[in-house]
């Protein structure tokens with residue numbers, strides 16, 4: 001069977017090999033309406049977070065005989081699930097690969113923001129050993145509010161508990177596993193009491209712009225906000241206003257709502273066209289990484305293993321596994 005891997009980087013080619021029964025072809029292009037014709041003659045396509053898998057693309061895939069969209073990530077907010085179901089295209093994903101990778105990256109953003117590591121490093125390289133402007137705070141005793149107590153939220157709670165933080169969680173479907181790690185509270189209490197707010201819920205209609213002008217006004221002045229989940233959880237313009245007013249004291253992002261045109265590409269020769277993103281880059285108390293929280297050796301190996309498992313199950317006509325969102 002033939003698999004078209006879209007949006008393929010060097011590390012994807014390295015890890016996504018040895019797929020028994022499947023012949024892989026790698027395309028640099030993102031999957032979108034323009035590139036969908038490349039999928040002609042393939043049984044399945046393999047996509048990532050910034051590929052466009054909307055109704056127009058799915059219709060093109062269906063016309064070309066593609067029967068499976070294999071997401072090599074956990075989130076699937078970029079796939080029109082209802083359209084896939086209607087067209088009879090199966091959809092699978094990697095529900096869990098390394099919650100530690102993402103939680104540890106969120107913690108890295110917390111530490112970098114709090115202890116001004118980038119600024120300190122830049123100073124030391126210039127033989128400037130002064131400490132003005134580098135003042136941090138003890139994490140010990142502070143309150144960390146976690147939105148979404150799933151696998152990553154739990155891993156993050158364990159890390160923050162290790163620092164001696166008090167941890168709170170808001171989750172509409174609370175789990176027993178999270179209940180022993182963090183105190184379950186209403187979202188209003190979480191906004192009001194947290195020194196650090198970290199987002200670990202999926203992007204859904206209900207969570208789109210969860211962080212907005214109203215909810216920002218409920219947060220502690222000077223709050224640290226961390227988003228390693230999905231960019232659409234945050235109304236970026238409202239966050240910029242809150243950075244200017246000081247409501248947000250620190251902002252750590254690994255995701256951005258308009259990241260599709262930016263992240264995963266080397267654009268260093270070009271002119272940045274996104275004025276909102278450009279404004280974010282001007283704040284000294286903002287650190288942004290380009291959707292790399294998942295990017296550890298362990299996570300890539302697990303993504304490849306589960307993707308292979310999903311493809312083999314599909315080839316057997318068995319789409320009952322937990323990786324399948326739409327069956328075959």
Ligand code: NAI
Pocket residue numbers: 074075095096099102147148149150151152153170171172173174200201202203206207228229230254255291292293294295
């Ligand atoms: P999960 O499915 O284990 O947990 C998500 C939790 O969010 C669940 O407990 C669910 O009940 C909760 N939730 C649902 N609606 C909510 C709401 N309205 N408010 C608060 N909580 C809500 O997912 P997991 O593995 O913990 O991943 C979380 C998110 O992290 C993913 O949806 C994905 O968007 C993001 N992610 C980011 C990566 C990166 O590289 N930056 C890599 C992997 C995941």
